[in-house]
Amino acid sequence: MAAGGELQLLGSWYSPYAIRAKVALGLKGLSYQYLEEDLSSKSDLLLKSNPVHKKVPVLVHGGRPVCESLVVVQYVDEAWAGTGPPLLPADARDRATARFWAAFIDDKFFKAWRELFRSTTDGQRAEAFGNVVPQVETLEQAFMECSKGKAFFGGDAIGLADIALGSFLVWIQVVDEVSGTKLLDGARFPGLAAWAERFLSVDAVKDAMPEFERLLEHYKGFLAKLASPAGPGGYS
Numbered sequence: 116m117a118a119g120g121e122l123q124l125l126g127s128w129y130s131p132y133a134i135r136a137k138v139a140l141g142l143k144g145l146s147y148q149y150l151e152e153d154l155s156s157k158s159d160l161l162l163k164s165n166p167v168h169k170k171v172p173v174l175v176h177g178g179r180p181v182c183e184s185l186v187v188v189q190y191v192d193e194a195w196a197g198t199g200p201p202l203l204p205a206d207a208r209d210r211a212t213a214r215f216w217a218a219f220i221d222d223k224f225f226k227a228w229r230e231l232f233r234s235t236t237d238g239q240r241a242e243a244f245g246n247v248v249p250q251v252e253t254l255e256q257a258f259m260e261c262s263k264g265k266a267f268f269g270g271d272a273i274g275l276a277d278i279a280l281g282s283f284l285v286w287i288q289v290v291d292e293v294s295g296t297k298l299l300d301g302a303r304f305p306g307l308a309a310w311a312e313r314f315l316s317v318d319a320v321k322d323a324m325p326e327f328e329r330l331l332e333h334y335k336g337f338l339a340k341l342a343s344p345a346g347p348g349g350y351s
């Protein structure tokens with residue numbers, strides 16, 4: 116199945132970045148060996164494969180590592196161009212647009228949402244929520260423009276920007292549950308709310324996503340550790 120060598124994915128079950136790699140591999144229908152990393156005690160393979168960042172995901176293809184989730188998604192699309200659906204558009208300008216929004220999701224949306232994720236008091240949560248809403252407003256508008264009335268940022272099928280944002284969806288639900296918020300509120304963000312439902316109903320996505328209750332417990336444990344002097348560990 117793998118083009119030119121066997122495939123291994125180093126990930127952590129709760130990592131939204133590893134989820135991106137899993138979704139891309141799943142959409143392409145590629146089989147691979149999944150290696151779960153304990154990020155508090157990283158394997159020699161991870162340290163050797165990603166010596167710069169020492170983070171998951173790493174896709175090892177024929178013994179050679181590919182690091183950084185968005186790079187992995189694009190690598191999978193290029194290396195298996197003839198297999199499964201394309202994850203990037205054929206048109207260069209549309210590809211540039213997809214890459215732009217994927218970068219926005221990591222640079223702007225995630226940085227703002229991370230403050231909500233790391234909030235431990237009602238006051239912090241209210242402030243962080245207020246700061247992430249404008250980023251979601253921008254994404255709602257981007258979705259309307261990119262999808263052109265179709266199901267996904269990528270049009271009829273899931274593409275790079277869908278994977279970039281969609282990988283956070285169960286995390287968003289879990290943080291909403293603890294914070295008493297509803298970030299992708301259908302009344303406020305109808306496009307993104309409907310998109311999220313569609314994204315989560317795709318088989319390759321369902322297979323890649325962590326289970327809500329398990330993630331919720333993990334997050335509660337993270338918040339408890341955040342308050343401890345040792346800190347949470349394993350999160351960037």
Ligand SMILES: N[C@@H](CCC(=O)N[C@@H](CS)C(=O)NCC(=O)O)C(=O)O
Nearest residue numbers: 130132170171172183184349350351
């Ligand atoms: N920009 C990276 C971020 C990856 C990342 O932050 N991974 C986290 C898990 S969610 C990690 O491996 N953390 C280990 C550490 O920070 O030591 C990507 O897109 O792949």
